Amino acid sequence: xxxxxxxxxxxxxxxxxxxxxxxxxxxxxxxxxxxxxxxxxxxxxxxxxxxxxxxxxxxxxxxxxxxxxxxxxx
Numbered sequence: 775x776x777x778x779x780x781x782x783x784x785x786x787x788x789x790x791x792x793x794x795x796x797x798x799x800x801x802x803x804x805x806x807x808x809x810x811x812x813x814x815x816x817x818x819x820x821x822x823x824x825x826x827x828x829x830x831x832x833x834x835x836x837x838x839x840x841x842x843x844x845x846x847x848x
Contacts, residue, residue, distance in 0.1 A: 800813050803817065803818060805821055
């Protein structure tokens with residue numbers, strides 16, 4: 775499961791890099807509407823990777839936490 779998570783975050787970073795490389799006239803992305811990233815391919819790669827890591831990581835962490843703490847009654 776961890777390998778799939780890392781692979782998906784890598785895909786998000788690659789998509790951000792490609793967007794920053796081939797699309798003109800982009801504005802600075804803001805991670806969580808607070809942290810500005812530069813409008814460069816590396817900035818978009820970091821933004822894409824971090825955003826996907828957060829969007830997938832929080833629910834995954836919650837599932838892991840609940841599965842370890844809830845007694846199944848058996």
